[in-house]
Amino acid sequence: MNKNFSFKLHFPILVFGIAAPFLFPGLQLQIATLWVMVLFALTWDIMGGQMGYNSLGNILFFGVGMYTSVLFQVGQFADIAEYTSAHGGDSFTFTNAEYYQGLIIGIIMSGVVAAITAALLGWTVFGLRGPYFAIGTLGMAIAAGELMGTWEWVGAGSGISVPVFPGGAHTRSLLFYFLTFGAAILTFVTLQWVYKTRFGLAVNAIRDDEEKAEAMGIHTVRYKTVAWSISAFFVGISGALFGNITGIIEPLEVAFPTVTFGIFMVAMTLLGGKGTLWGPVLGAVLFHTLKEVTWTYFLGWQWVALGVLIIINVVFFQQGIMGWLMEKFPEKFGIVVENKEATR
Amino acid sequence: MVLVAAPVFNVQLLLDGLFIGATFALAAYGLALVWGVMNVKNLAQGDFVIMGGYIAWWLGTQGIHPLWGLPIAIVVMFAFGWGIYVTIIRRVIDKDLFTSLLATFGLAIVIAQLLNLMFGPEVQTAESDFAIRQILGVVTVAEIKVLAFVLCGILALAVVIFMKKSRMGQAIRATAQDPRAARVMGIDTDKVYAFTFSLNAAICGAAGALISMIWVIQPFYGISYSIRSFVIVTAAGFGNLPGVIMAGLGLGVMENYSGFVLGAEFQQATVVGLLLLVLIWRQIQQRKLRQVVS
Numbered sequence: 001m002n003k004n005f006s007f008k009l010h011f012p013i014l015v016f017g018i019a020a021p022f023l024f025p026g027l028q029l030q031i032a033t034l035w036v037m038v039l040f041a042l043t044w045d046i047m048g049g050q051m052g053y054n055s056l057g058n059i060l061f062f063g064v065g066m067y068t069s070v071l072f073q074v075g076q077f078a079d080i081a082e083y084t085s086a087h088g089g090d091s092f093t094f095t096n097a098e099y100y101q102g103l104i105i106g107i108i109m110s111g112v113v114a115a116i117t118a119a120l121l122g123w124t125v126f127g128l129r130g131p132y133f134a135i136g137t138l139g140m141a142i143a144a145g146e147l148m149g150t151w152e153w154v155g156a157g158s159g160i161s162v163p164v165f166p167g168g169a170h171t172r173s174l175l176f177y178f179l180t181f182g183a184a185i186l187t188f189v190t191l192q193w194v195y196k197t198r199f200g201l202a203v204n205a206i207r208d209d210e211e212k213a214e215a216m217g218i219h220t221v222r223y224k225t226v227a228w229s230i231s232a233f234f235v236g237i238s239g240a241l242f243g244n245i246t247g248i249i250e251p252l253e254v255a256f257p258t259v260t261f262g263i264f265m266v267a268m269t270l271l272g273g274k275g276t277l278w279g280p281v282l283g284a285v286l287f288h289t290l291k292e293v294t295w296t297y298f299l300g301w302q303w304v305a306l307g308v309l310i311i312i313n314v315v316f317f318q319q320g321i322m323g324w325l326m327e328k329f330p331e332k333f334g335i336v337v338e339n340k341e342a343t344r
Numbered sequence: 345m346v347l348v349a350a351p352v353f354n355v356q357l358l359l360d361g362l363f364i365g366a367t368f369a370l371a372a373y374g375l376a377l378v379w380g381v382m383n384v385k386n387l388a389q390g391d392f393v394i395m396g397g398y399i400a401w402w403l404g405t406q407g408i409h410p411l412w413g414l415p416i417a418i419v420v421m422f423a424f425g426w427g428i429y430v431t432i433i434r435r436v437i438d439k440d441l442f443t444s445l446l447a448t449f450g451l452a453i454v455i456a457q458l459l460n461l462m463f464g465p466e467v468q469t470a471e472s473d474f475a476i477r478q479i480l481g482v483v484t485v486a487e488i489k490v491l492a493f494v495l496c497g498i499l500a501l502a503v504v505i506f507m508k509k510s511r512m513g514q515a516i517r518a519t520a521q522d523p524r525a526a527r528v529m530g531i532d533t534d535k536v537y538a539f540t541f542s543l544n545a546a547i548c549g550a551a552g553a554l555i556s557m558i559w560v561i562q563p564f565y566g567i568s569y570s571i572r573s574f575v576i577v578t579a580a581g582f583g584n585l586p587g588v589i590m591a592g593l594g595l596g597v598m599e600n601y602s603g604f605v606l607g608a609e610f611q612q613a614t615v616v617g618l619l620l621l622v623l624i625w626r627q628i629q630q631r632k633l634r635q636v637v638s
Binding site for chain 1: 385387432435436439440441442443445446447449450451452453454456457458460461567571574578607609610612613616617619620623624627630631
């Protein structure tokens with residue numbers, strides 16, 4: 001995509017992102033969730049689109065980040081076992097300084113721990129190819145949720161609550177809105193840069209033919225691990241932020257929502273077009289907007305509609321919106337279609 | 345430990361595990377068939393099972409004995425499988441592997457949600473009105489479980505004989521070996537694929553109908569049956585029927601034991617943990633293989 005076109009897109013999005021919470025004060029949380037969705041789709045695309053490793057369990061890092069963040073936010077100032085047994089916030093109050101210190105360290109650590117988890121797990125699952133990888137990662141995410149639900153120290157099935165924000169409700173939603181927006185922008189910029197480097201090329205080579213890539217001297221395991229860690233880092237951060245937005249972390253529905261967010265991230269990327277930079281963003285925006293607008297009118301049929309959307313998308317419209325646009329108007333994307341007659 | 349203090353409990357756990365494991369093996373055999381012949385990884389496998397279970401259960405509420413629901417479930421699921429093949433599977437069969445996986449995943453969501461809308465999220469059991477016997481003092485054995493076990497065996501045997509003897513079975517095996525050569529020899533591979541997929545759905549339906557009688561069904565239990573089938577097939581391999589049976593029974597027993605020893609909340613985690621173990625084990629095996637070749 002040429003620079004000019006890209007800039008035309010960047011600028012309005014940036015303006016919208018900054019102005020949105022003031023223009024639509026009632027929708028702050030919905031738009032914040034939108035940025036989380038954008039982040040999800042972008043990070044899924046590193047693995048699924050660019051590297052050809054379709055993970056169904058990336059949501060694992062969401063939960064890991066969420067729990068890590070809370071543990072760091074609380075653990076610096078209080079005993080966690082006491083905190084969870086007292087069911088969180090009310091009996092434990094944090095001062096302003098404590099809260100913000102905890103939040104900053106929690107967010108950073110959530111990304112780091114998620115990335116380390118990805119690196120460790122990668123050692124186990126990267127020998128798996130294709131469907132085995134997808135099922136293995138799906139299994140991991142389900143198992144993580146179940147195991148967290150039995151761990152007393154972090155509150156088991158009833159979950160753990162996040163430290164109470166020391167300011168007003170308005171400040172709180174504004175703060176977390178900009179944090180999620182910032183996280184999404186950071187993810188986008190990082191990926192834009194990463195895809196331009198040798199790393200992006202190597203990852204694409206793995207997608208196209210892993211054996212050949214290895215024969216060409218690309219250390220595939222290392223690239224795969226790093227790619228997954230990058231993905232996990234950002235998902236972990238989004239988990240920390242989302243946990244703080246919801247206020248209470250419950251293992252199955254909030255922290256490891258394999259059947260909601262875990263599927264959404266795949267569906268959004270496929271809808272927008274996998275393997276492209278803007279595809280996931282477009283898919284996430286479309287999907288989330290449609291979902292927020294129509295979800296309640298489906299009266300229980302929304303999940304059926306989601307499943308049907310995935311099937312139709314996969315069976316009939318595999319290239320996604322961006323892929324379709326690229327096929328239709330290749331010259332707009334800087335792809336030069338060679339004139340076959342002339343080159344012959 | 346109660347298991348050591350009262351060894352007879354082991355018999356109870358073992359028997360229950362074997363009874364439920366037989367249905368796992370049946371569903372896994374269907375997956376092995378589809379995977380081996382069509383190279384389609386059906387993630388909706390478990391939802392086919394649950395769907396079969398709901399057919400038998402629903403007929404039970406209408407006054408038809410669930411044992412009669414079994415053949416009806418087989419027929420209905422066969423037709424359903426054919427419909428799914430024509431609308432979805434035919435279009436993804438020659439695409440890359442993840443496409444079929446994701447398409448069937450979408451299908452799994454649709455089936456689970458439709459069942460939820462139609463029958464509600466409650467846990468159900470089809471009442472079969474068979475007696476429960478006591479053996480060895482405290483061990484209880486429900487007659488329906490024994491009957492289901494025997495029926496599983498008969499169904500599996502029927503499928504094996506069908507695959508060996510019938511014309512269609514031969515065509516399926518030929519297609520599995522080499523689809524292109526089979527086409528050259530005049531086999532309508534599209535029809536073979538359709539039949540294989542429908543047969544799988546029918547097998548799942550039978551397994552589900554039995555499960556609805558001996559255990560519980562719920563719209564969202566499908567995914568764990570899918571994962572179980574994958575565990576079994578991955579551990580045993582495709583063409584290995586004795587392996588599938590052993591792995592199925594073994595999984596049933598192991599799950600029952602872990603449910604008893606660790607607590608019921610670990611049951612699903614056990615299945616998933618076993619899946620990961622099997623995958624890692626396979627990887628180690630292949631690494632060995634690679635070293636031998638090079």
